[in-house]
Amino acid sequence: MSRHELPKERLGTLDPKGKRIFPHPMAVRGFFRKYRTYVYWALIAFFMVLPWIKIGGHQAVLIDIPNRQFAFFGLTFWAHDIPLIFFLLAGGALTLALVTAVWGRVWCGWACPQTVFIDAIYRKVETWIEGSHTKRMKLDQAPWSKEKIFKKSLKWLAYFIISAHIAHSFAAYFVGAEELLKMSLMAPTENWTTFLIVFFITALLMFDFGWFREQFCVIMCPYGRIQSVLMDDDSLAVVYDPNRGEPRKGYVPEGETQGDCINCFKCVAVCPTGIDIRRGIQMECIACTACIDACDEVMEKVKKPKGLIRYDSEGALSGKPKKVWKPRTFIYISLVILSFVGLFYFISQRTDVHLQVLRTYEEPYKKISDNELTNHFKVRLKNQLFDPVKVSIESTSKDIELIAPMFPLELDPGEDSTPHFFVKFKDHLTQESGKHLTPVKFKIISKNSDSEISEQISLVGPIKK
Numbered sequence: 001m002s003r004h005e006l007p008k009e010r011l012g013t014l015d016p017k018g019k020r021i022f023p024h025p026m027a028v029r030g031f032f033r034k035y036r037t038y039v040y041w042a043l044i045a046f047f048m049v050l051p052w053i054k055i056g057g058h059q060a061v062l063i064d065i066p067n068r069q070f071a072f073f074g075l076t077f078w079a080h081d082i083p084l085i086f087f088l089l090a091g092g093a094l095t096l097a098l099v100t101a102v103w104g105r106v107w108c109g110w111a112c113p114q115t116v117f118i119d120a121i122y123r124k125v126e127t128w129i130e131g132s133h134t135k136r137m138k139l140d141q142a143p144w145s146k147e148k149i150f151k152k153s154l155k156w157l158a159y160f161i162i163s164a165h166i167a168h169s170f171a172a173y174f175v176g177a178e179e180l181l182k183m184s185l186m187a188p189t190e191n192w193t194t195f196l197i198v199f200f201i202t203a204l205l206m207f208d209f210g211w212f213r214e215q216f217c218v219i220m221c222p223y224g225r226i227q228s229v230l231m232d233d234d235s236l237a238v239v240y241d242p243n244r245g246e247p248r249k250g251y252v253p254e255g256e257t258q259g260d261c262i263n264c265f266k267c268v269a270v271c272p273t274g275i276d277i278r279r280g281i282q283m284e285c286i287a288c289t290a291c292i293d294a295c296d297e298v299m300e301k302v303k304k305p306k307g308l309i310r311y312d313s314e315g316a317l318s319g320k321p322k323k324v325w326k327p328r329t330f331i332y333i334s335l336v337i338l339s340f341v342g343l344f345y346f347i348s349q350r351t352d353v354h355l356q357v358l359r360t361y362e363e364p365y366k367k368i369s370d371n372e373l374t375n376h377f378k379v380r381l382k383n384q385l386f387d388p389v390k391v392s393i394e395s396t397s398k399d400i401e402l403i404a405p406m407f408p409l410e411l412d413p414g415e416d417s418t419p420h421f422f423v424k425f426k427d428h429l430t431q432e433s434g435k436h437l438t439p440v441k442f443k444i445i446s447k448n449s450d451s452e453i454s455e456q457i458s459l460v461g462p463i464k465k
């Protein structure tokens with residue numbers, strides 16, 4: 001066995017006693033590395049900047065759990081909108097299932113925060129302070145010295161500053177960016193709860209991104225566990241082509257010609273999860289594409305075509321025709337469309353004020369003169385905006401008169417109220433059938449918008465015999 005050969009009976013990141021071997025993947029250059037860096041920094045910038053973007057005077061994305069209010073790109077939601085979350089989660093989960101079925105673990109390699117932050121920031125900082133992967137390995141194995149203490153302390157200080165920054169950005173989605181900035185300028189004792197939560201997130205990030213790293217993907221990530229169910233022979237994955245690569249250098253049987261793999265172990269050296277992709281698709285592979293770039297560089301040097309390791313499917317490797325459009329793909333697409341249509345339908349039905357007119361529990365009508373009646377109603381109102389609103393009520397028919405002393409009324413953000421009103425009408429309206437339908441208009445005025453809601457109410461009165 002080569003000294004680079006990974007053990008078959010355990011993970012490459014574990015020693016024979018089961019103790020972790022801290023991975024120091026070799027830096028890699030190449031096509032995918034370049035575009036991954038662009039994508040990672042675009043995602044990090046988006047995450048950091050988003051809490052500071054305002055739409056309609058309010059934070060674009062805010063998840064205010066204590067007040068049970070949520071803002072999402074100009075839309076405001078409250079706890080009673082939870083059914084919408086079902087469509088959102090179902091749409092998100094099904095989209096992920098679809099993406100996995102077709103493109104494999106593209107999420108893990110290109111967009112998962114675990115990969116993005118570790119690869120774009122934490123490992124970069126480590127390289128700047130401790131040097132290349134070989135220097136880092138030597139430093140880890142070396143006894144404690146002034147240099148080692150200095151470098152390790154500097155690295156963890158940098159991790160603390162970066163983690164605190166990320167933790168504050170994360171908390172800004174829940175507390176509000178401006179509110180958090182104000183709190184940050186106060187003494188921790190004035191906002192103990194928020195301070196402790198941010199401190200805890202900072203410590204968690206330092207532990208996870210600074211030390212735990214890809215172990216999370218290998219042993220803890222639930223998505224990693226279910227991907228083998230979602231993927232099949234036609235799903236795209238990072239694969240090694242044994243038809244081209246084997247027999248690899250050093251293992252060529254007599255009479256056979258060596259394949260393209262020169263057994264340089266570069267693909268193993270760059271792998272952050274410590275696997276050998278030449279052993280086939282493995283659950284530990286997060287499809288980060290580092291081994292593709294590493295092998296392409298080697299192929300260029302030995303003047304062989306690139307792509308010995310590439311994005312491809314297991315089916316294609318075994319010579320089967322590529323089949324992307326399968327019944328499963330169509331089922332996923334239909335379910336994704338259904339979930340998002342449901343979500344957009346419910347969003348489109350939302351009004352600035354949730355409104356429901358109900359008849360009160362008492363006698364259905366009251367005779368107030370020889371030919372005049374009244375009906376008593378109440379209206380459940382809930383302000384669904386982050387701004388105060390003014391609600392007024394108007395009759396749209398000359399046949400009725402509204403007696404609504406509680407209107408116009410003002411509602412604070414998220415406030416609910418149940419004002420009552422009476423409808424006065426001449427008894428001839430209901431004499432024929434005992435009922436008469438008539439519209440009532442509610443005007444809603446807020447800082448940013450004015451709207452109207454028309455509600456049909458049913459008047460009741462005695463039938464003339």
Ligand code: SF4
Nearest residue numbers: 261262264265267295
């Ligand atoms: S980098 Fe390419 S050539 Fe080198 S061992 Fe891996 S597959 Fe073989």
Ligand code: SF4
Nearest residue numbers: 271285286288289291
């Ligand atoms: S095998 Fe390749 S793609 Fe998979 S995690 Fe390792 S380096 Fe990344």
